Amino acid sequence: KNEVEQSPQNLTAQEGEFITINCSYSVGISALHWLQQHPGGGIVSLFMLSSGKKKHGRLIATINIQEKHSSLHITASHPRDSAVYICAVSSLMYSGGGADGLTFGKGTHLIIQP
Amino acid sequence: NAGVTQTPKFQVLKTGQSMTLQCAQDMNHEYMSWYRQDPGMGLRLIHYSVGAGITDQGEVPNGYNVSRSTTEDFPLRLLSAAPSQTSVYFCASSYLFGVNGYTFGSGTRLTVV
Numbered sequence: 510k511n512e513v514e515q516s517p518q519n520l521t522a523q524e525g526e527f528i529t530i531n532c533s534y535s536v537g538i539s540a541l542h543w544l545q546q547h548p549g550g551g552i553v554s555l556f557m558l559s560s561g562k563k564k565h566g567r568l569i570a571t572i573n574i575q576e577k578h579s580s581l582h583i584t585a586s587h588p589r590d591s592a593v594y595i596c597a598v599s600s601l602m603y604s605g606g607g608a609d610g611l612t613f614g615k616g617t618h619l620i621i622q623p
Numbered sequence: 624n625a626g627v628t629q630t631p632k633f634q635v636l637k638t639g640q641s642m643t644l645q646c647a648q649d650m651n652h653e654y655m656s657w658y659r660q661d662p663g664m665g666l667r668l669i670h671y672s673v674g675a676g677i678t679d680q681g682e683v684p685n686g687y688n689v690s691r692s693t694t695e696d697f698p699l700r701l702l703s704a705a706p707s708q709t710s711v712y713f714c715a716s717s718y719l720f721g722v723n724g725y726t727f728g729s730g731t732r733l734t735v736v
Binding site: 513540544552553557595611615616 | 721727
């Protein structure tokens with residue numbers, strides 16, 4: 510079973526700061542996902558990546574497959590970025606017998622103060 | 624709008640009652656799954672399905688049943704609710720192997736008293 514660790518668990522920053530959230534996992538994966546969950550809200554997929562780097566607006570996600578590590582960066586942070594950010598990994602293939610789907614980290618609770 | 628629809632959004636049950644959480648998707652995704660989210664823990668997989676007629680257990684299946692009679696629908700049944708099943712439940716769907724990522728429903732907040 511894959512173990513997914515996120516750090517930090519909680520992060521409070523000032524508006525405009527550069528934010529980094531880290532994720533590490535224990536065994537090989539097919540893809541890594543970054544998700545966003547606002548308080549009381551649903552879960553939105555931000556990125557899915559299996560190598561390299563992806564960028565969407567002020568969000569950047571990177572992954573290092575050899576080191577089993579990924580980072581989510583937020584540039585020019587804004588109070589509306591306040592949310593829980595969740596890292597999840599998906600297994601290499603549907604085995605037909607084992608549990609498939611996503612293994613989740615516990616999330617990083619981000620608060621951006623104005 | 625294309626997506627995953629979960630109903631109800633909120634539910635309060637008494638211990639021992641039964642209910643079904645509904646999940647429907649209109650994206651022709653083969654893979655559908657149910658997760659529960661509890662404070663201080665990551666989301667955990669309850670049951671999943673890779674196509675109509677095929678279901679399998681996840682990490683925490685006890686107390687829950689599922690079926691997949693159509694590609695679109697994947698209901699989660701609680702046969703005899705227990706306070707330990709108080710949680711927020713999310714349904715998610717994707718193409719097989721998570722190709723193009725996962726789409727989540729808006730969640731069902733269930734309280735068992």
